[in-house]
Amino acid sequence: xxxxxxxxxxxxxxxxxxxxxxxxxxxxxxxxxxxxxxxxxxxxxxxxxxxxxxxxxxxxxxxxxxxxxxxxxxxxxxxxxxxxxxxxxxxxxxxxxxxxxxxxxxxxxxxxx
Amino acid sequence: xxxxxxxxxxxxxxxxxxxxxxxxxxxxxxxxxxxxxxxxxxxxxxxxxxxxxxxxxxxxxxxxxxxxxxxxxxxxxxxxxxxxxxxxxxxxxxxxxxxxxxxxxxxxxxx
Numbered sequence: 001x002x003x004x005x006x007x008x009x010x011x012x013x014x015x016x017x018x019x020x021x022x023x024x025x026x027x028x029x030x031x032x033x034x035x036x037x038x039x040x041x042x043x044x045x046x047x048x049x050x051x052x053x054x055x056x057x058x059x060x061x062x063x064x065x066x067x068x069x070x071x072x073x074x075x076x077x078x079x080x081x082x083x084x085x086x087x088x089x090x091x092x093x094x095x096x097x098x099x100x101x102x103x104x105x106x107x108x109x110x111x112x113x
Numbered sequence: 114x115x116x117x118x119x120x121x122x123x124x125x126x127x128x129x130x131x132x133x134x135x136x137x138x139x140x141x142x143x144x145x146x147x148x149x150x151x152x153x154x155x156x157x158x159x160x161x162x163x164x165x166x167x168x169x170x171x172x173x174x175x176x177x178x179x180x181x182x183x184x185x186x187x188x189x190x191x192x193x194x195x196x197x198x199x200x201x202x203x204x205x206x207x208x209x210x211x212x213x214x215x216x217x218x219x220x221x222x223x224x
Contacts, residue, residue, distance in 0.1 A: 028155070041218075043203050046214060101158070108153075
């Protein structure tokens with residue numbers, strides 16, 4: 001019940017295209033859903049996050065879509081750039097338990113020039 | 114300032130050595146975390162400190178020993194590690210509402 005399932009495992013997109021990464025969860029106690037971007041040899045960087053009381057959040061080229069009834073959320077990267085090539089992790093957390101993060105398995109995104 | 118600082122960036126240690134990893138944040142966050150990350154895998158939670166008290170220990174072997182000297186500092190003491198403990202060790206901190214920030218990690222190699 002603590003799992004967050006992420007797909008696809010890897011994604012190749014042409015420059016200027018849209019990258020879409022999907023996540024699904026089971027635990028209805030989760031109330032905060034961040035996305036992290038990680039470059040090789042670096043720590044994960046918080047990219048964007050959403051709470052379940054909204055269905056969409058946009059920050060620049062990055063948008064999270066959230067479907068509470070389906071218990072699914074997704075990251076859309078518009079106008080994908082080669083510099084976006086990284087590993088993306090979705091995550092979820094619930095109040096209590098000191099806000100430990102439950103991570104998805106990660107998506108390796110490659111944006112071709 | 115949303116920075117979590119980890120030292121050292123790289124560490125090579127023998128199986129009989131004792132070493133420590135250090136983490137510092139000045140964002141006033143009261144929860145601090147140690148994660149272990151293997152290549153191509155998500156971070157794996159090791160320890161959680163909440164208000165300077167150890168609140169979660171995810172069945173981590175005793176050769177890893179965490180310490181939280183104050184609200185800004187977190188240490189991970191290492192002793193008698195195994196080669197399979199080689200990984201990227203990440204520190205993170207968060208507010209109560211959930212925004213967690215990670216450090217750049219310590220790349221640990223056990224020889």
